[in-house]
Amino acid sequence: MMLKKSLLDVALALTKASSVDHNFSYLLSCINDWLECDAVALLLKQGDVLKPVALHGLSDDTLGRRFKIAEHPRLFEICRGSEPLKFAKDCGLPDPYDGLLQSQHGDFPVHACMGVPLLSSKDNNELLGVLTFDSLDEHAFDALAMNELNQLKQLAAGYVEHALTLQHFMQHAQHSHQVAQQLNLEALTREGVEIIGNSQAMQTLKNDIQLVAASEFSVLIQGDTGVGKELVARNIHLNSKRRDMPLIHLNCASLPENLAESEFFGHSKGAFTGAHTARQGKFQLADGGTLFLDEIGELPLAMQSKLLRVLQSGEVQTVGEDQSRYVDVRVIAATNRDLKQEVAAGRFRADLYHRLSVYPLHVAPLKERDNDVILLAGFFIEQTSKKLAIKQLKLSSDTQLLLRQYDWPGNVRELEHVISRAALKAKQQQWQQSIVTIEPEHCDIAKTAVAAPSPVAVNEQKATRLSLKEATDAFSYQLIMQQLELHNLNWAATARSLSVDRANLVRLAKRLGISVKKSV
Structure with a gap:
C-alpha cells in the first residue's frame, strides 16, 4: 500500500474547509487523498446504532442502513475501544459490508478491514462515530503505523465534532425560527388579525397601517383601554417586511422595576441573586422582527433612558456582561395615556416620546x-x-x-x-x-336620557313675549327631544330623521341643554 499524501496535507486541507465545504463527504475526500483503499465510510453514533452519513466505494443503499452496534461484532469492537483497530486477515467476525463494495464482483468477503473510533474532546471522550476502511487487498493496511492512525483519529474527530457543532447551531437556529414563526402565526390566527369596522375612523386607521407597515418607522399607537391597540400592532407587523420573523410582546405595566432591565435586555448566569441561568431579553428574542411595547406610558423613568439608548444605537448590553451586541428590532409602542401631557408633567422623557412617535396612530373609541x-x-x-x-x-x-x-x-x-x-x-x-x-x-347594560330644562318655557302666556331666536330654540328643543325618544336616544338615527349632520345636531343639542347619558 502507498500513501498518496502526508497527514500534514490532510490537516491543511481540513483547516481550509469553508462553511460550504464543511461536511462529511469533504472529510472522506481528504482521507481518500491520503490513503488508497476500496471503501471508506463515516458512521455517526445515534443511540445504540451507527448511521452512515458519508461513504466512498460502498453501494448507495448503505446510506439507508442502520447498523445496530450490538448486532455487528466488528463495529462493536471498534466502538468499545479508544484506539484504531486493525482486524486480522483470519478474523472470524462477520464484516457488515460484505457484498456492499462497489469494486467487488460477487459476494466474496472483504479481505482487509480496520476501524477508527472518533471521540469527543469535550464530553468525556464520548463516542461521536467511527471511520471504517476496507480493501480487497488483504495486506492493504499492514504498513500503516499506529501513530499515524492515531493522528488521523485526532484530525477526523476534531473535524467531525466541529461539523456536528455547526449543524447543531444551524438546526437549532432554523428550528427556533420555525417555532417562533409558527407560534407567531398560531397566536395571530388564534387571536384574530382582521380589524373589524367600516366607519370612517377605521378606514383611516387601516390606510395608515398599510402606509406605515411598509416602512421601518417606530410607531406609537394611542387610544383608550380596550380599543384594540395590540390588534393594530399585529397588523403592522404582518404587513411589514418582518412578517416571517417573531413579534414579541412586552407589557411594560406588569414589569417589576428591579427586573425591568433583565426583561428588556436579558441577563447572564449569576448576574444577580436568583439568576441561576442565563436568559435572553425581549430585544434579543425580537432580533430581526418586531417588539411590541404595550402600556409604554407605565415604564419607569430610569428604564426610559436605557430604552432610549437602544433605540438610538441598536446596541443591547445583557445584564452581567460587559460586551454589547447589535440587534435589528422594529419597535411598536402603545399607551392609553396622553404622552404629551406625561412629558409636560415630567413623567415621560420628551426625547423618548419623539423617538417612539415617528408615526403616531390613534385608535378611536367604540x-x-x-x-x-x-x-x-x-x-x-x-x-x-x-x-x-x-x-x-x-x-x-x-x-x-x-x-x-x-x-x-x-x-x-x-x-x-x-x-x-x-x-x-x-x-x-x-x-x-x-x-x-x-x-x-x-x-x-341600560340607557337613560337626561335633558336639561328647556332654555325657554313655551306656553301660551309667554309665547307672545318670545323673541324669534327664543321661539326657534324652543321649537328645536322640543323637536329634538321628540325625535330622540322616537329613535331610542340614537343620535345618528335622529340626525337622519331631521336631515342634519350628526355632529351639528349634537352641538345644537348641547347649546340647548340636551344630553344623552348611557350607563351600565
Missing part, C-alpha cells in the same frame, strides 16, 4: 365608530356560539338598538364580554330552541 359596534358584535357572536355549542345565535332588533346606544366605556373588550355573558343567559333560557336570540334583558 362610541365614535358609528355602526361598527354591530359588526363587532356579529364577530363575537360567531366566536361565542362555537364556544357554547350553539347552532345559531343572533341579536334581536331591540338588542341591536341597545348596543348602538350604549357608549361603551370599556370599548371593544367590554363588548366582547357583554356578548359572551348575554349568549350564556340566552342559551339557558332558550335551550330548547334551535335559534338562540339575544334580547336586551340578557345584556347587562
